[in-house]
Amino acid sequence: MFDVVVVGAGPAGSMAAKTCAERGLKVLLIEKRQEIGTPVRCAEGISKKGLQRFVEIDRRWISAEVIGAKIYSPDGTEVTMAEEMAGNEVGFVLERKIFDRYLARLAAKAGAEVIVKTTFIGFERVGNALRVKLKRMGEDWEVETKLLIGADGVESRVGRIAGIIKTLKKSEIESCAQYLMSGLDIDENYTYFYLGNDLAPGGYAWIFPKGNGCANVGIGVLPSIAKANAKFYLDRFVEKLEIRGKIVELVSGAVPVYGEVATAVADNIMLAGDAAYHSDPITGGGIANALSAGYHAGIVASEAFEKKDFSANFLRRYDELWKADFGWKLRRNKRLQEFFLKLDDETLNSLARSIAGKNIREMSIEAIIAELIKKNPSIIELLKSFLSP
Amino acid sequence: MAKRAFVDRRKCAYCGACVAVCNLLAAELIETFLEIKEDCNGCGICVKVCPMNALRVAEV
Numbered sequence: 458m459f460d461v462v463v464v465g466a467g468p469a470g471s472m473a474a475k476t477c478a479e480r481g482l483k484v485l486l487i488e489k490r491q492e493i494g495t496p497v498r499c500a501e502g503i504s505k506k507g508l509q510r511f512v513e514i515d516r517r518w519i520s521a522e523v524i525g526a527k528i529y530s531p532d533g534t535e536v537t538m539a540e541e542m543a544g545n546e547v548g549f550v551l552e553r554k555i556f557d558r559y560l561a562r563l564a565a566k567a568g569a570e571v572i573v574k575t576t577f578i579g580f581e582r583v584g585n586a587l588r589v590k591l592k593r594m595g596e597d598w599e600v601e602t603k604l605l606i607g608a609d610g611v612e613s614r615v616g617r618i619a620g621i622i623k624t625l626k627k628s629e630i631e632s633c634a635q636y637l638m639s640g641l642d643i644d645e646n647y648t649y650f651y652l653g654n655d656l657a658p659g660g661y662a663w664i665f666p667k668g669n670g671c672a673n674v675g676i677g678v679l680p681s682i683a684k685a686n687a688k689f690y691l692d693r694f695v696e697k698l699e700i701r702g703k704i705v706e707l708v709s710g711a712v713p714v715y716g717e718v719a720t721a722v723a724d725n726i727m728l729a730g731d732a733a734y735h736s737d738p739i740t741g742g743g744i745a746n747a748l749s750a751g752y753h754a755g756i757v758a759s760e761a762f763e764k765k766d767f768s769a770n771f772l773r774r775y776d777e778l779w780k781a782d783f784g785w786k787l788r789r790n791k792r793l794q795e796f797f798l799k800l801d802d803e804t805l806n807s808l809a810r811s812i813a814g815k816n817i818r819e820m821s822i823e824a825i826i827a828e829l830i831k832k833n834p835s836i837i838e839l840l841k842s843f844l845s846p
Numbered sequence: 847m848a849k850r851a852f853v854d855r856r857k858c859a860y861c862g863a864c865v866a867v868c869n870l871l872a873a874e875l876i877e878t879f880l881e882i883k884e885d886c887n888g889c890g891i892c893v894k895v896c897p898m899n900a901l902r903v904a905e906v
């Protein structure tokens with residue numbers, strides 16, 4: 458009998474398992490892969506703040522450090538943003554192969570049992586607990602637990618079987634492809650974002666430097682409006698920008714751009730990270746939110762044990778915590794995403810031109826928006842829907 | 847005729863994008879092996895979402 462079973466050893470799951478174990482709970486962390494952290498499904502960008510809140514920085518899993526982001530409109534107009542303005546995905550570029558393993562080791566060190574090559578299949582309710590069905594290296598295995606934390610990423614089997622969340626529609630997921638390239642001649646002080654309805658329909662392309670002339674060069678597209686698969690758009694992007702480097706790794710993946718789910722809990726169950734669609738609808742960034750969600754789920758798990766209450770009603774305390782922390786931002790950015798989807802390339806160019814060359818480090822979000830409206834009065838109506846609370 | 851999704855294993859990069867959008871939970875990723883179960887009704891959403899163009903729907 459475990460107190461908590463955590464499914465998935467990504468950032469959300471390891472952080473949840475660590476937090477539970479540190480508070481004296483008996484924790485089982487299962488991961489279906491045989492190697493935690495590989496294959497990587499990420500561009501590895503994260504803000505310093507988003508990371509430092511939950512882990513002490515260790516240079517072993519920092520690939521590069523950047524001071525800002527450069528954003529390019531379809532006609533190539535460049536907008537430079539300093540790190541503190543650029544949001545959750547600028548600051549560090551991680552080495553997730555090492556980072557994810559490090560987090561799992563922290564969970565293990567705190568006392569969690571970590572078992573790989575073990576898949577969550579389903580669960581049934583037995584009294585006030587759950588019987589969790591697993592497959593461990595091909596063999597059926599059942600464990601009982603009071604709490605189940607679904608941190609199983611975008612595949613999100615726990616949440617869908619429990620009926621907490623609905624399957625993503627093709628307008629609620631970014632389909633992504635990425636090359637790790639070497640031998641690139643770029644300024645490694647910045648991350649680069651490229652916009653355009655033709656270039657990356659419903660998404661954007663990126664270049665995130667990893668040091669020594671290497672970078673993650675990738676693209677995300679929204680399948681509901683894309684005319685081809687992500688890899689097609691990636692190859693076209695690399696060709697169009699004449700990015701001359703050697704491809705040393707291929708990454709493919711998907712990230713939820715759903716917005717804020719109504720709830721991430723059911724009786725005895727909490728979902729954290731991509732499993733609860735916690736990634737950002739604008740940027741697709743999800744590491745920082747996954748760490749935060751995992752932490753808060755762990756805290757509420759230990760409170761549930763103090764109160765001996767594992768009902769959805771009690772676990773809604775976790776909803777309150779993640780919603781207050783970043784849920785409001787998912788809600789806002791979903792609306793912002795819908796706003797951006799309505800802009801044609803001409804408008805994107807005009808928006809970029811109106812702030813290009815300005816020192817964004819010294820401009821607040823409000824000042825940027827005021828500047829945008831002054832130069833582009835036609836976007837007022839669109840912006841209103843996004844700004845109203 | 848019944849339809850089903852099929853995977854080209856030489857293109858599949860086993861990322862699980864298809865698993866995420868399969869409402870019937872008919873796609874399962876086992877390490878690098880994508881399994882498409884009998885329950886698949888050939889709706890084709892996975893074909894659209896696959897980053898690698900590794901899936902297609904065909905009659906069975």
Ligand SMILES: Cc1cc2nc3c(=O)[nH]c(=O)nc-3n(C[C@H](O)[C@H](O)[C@H](O)COP(=O)(O)OP(=O)(O)OC[C@H]3O[C@@H](n4cnc5c(N)ncnc54)[C@H](O)[C@@H]3O)c2cc1C
Pocket residue numbers: 464465466467468469470487488489490494498499500501502503546575576577578608609610611612613614633634635675708709710711712729730731732736741742743744745747
């Ligand atoms: C191409 C791409 C680029 C991205 N770039 C960025 C970025 O630059 N910055 C950023 O912040 N975010 C980025 N993201 C998003 C980020 O990768 C995710 O938000 C983050 O990994 C979520 O962490 P998680 O712990 O919730 O899930 P994951 O890291 O996905 O971990 C889930 C784990 O659960 C395991 N699992 C799944 N099903 C089961 C099961 N049934 N049984 C047992 N284990 C299971 C999986 O094997 C996996 O190890 C990107 C995503 C993609 C696809």
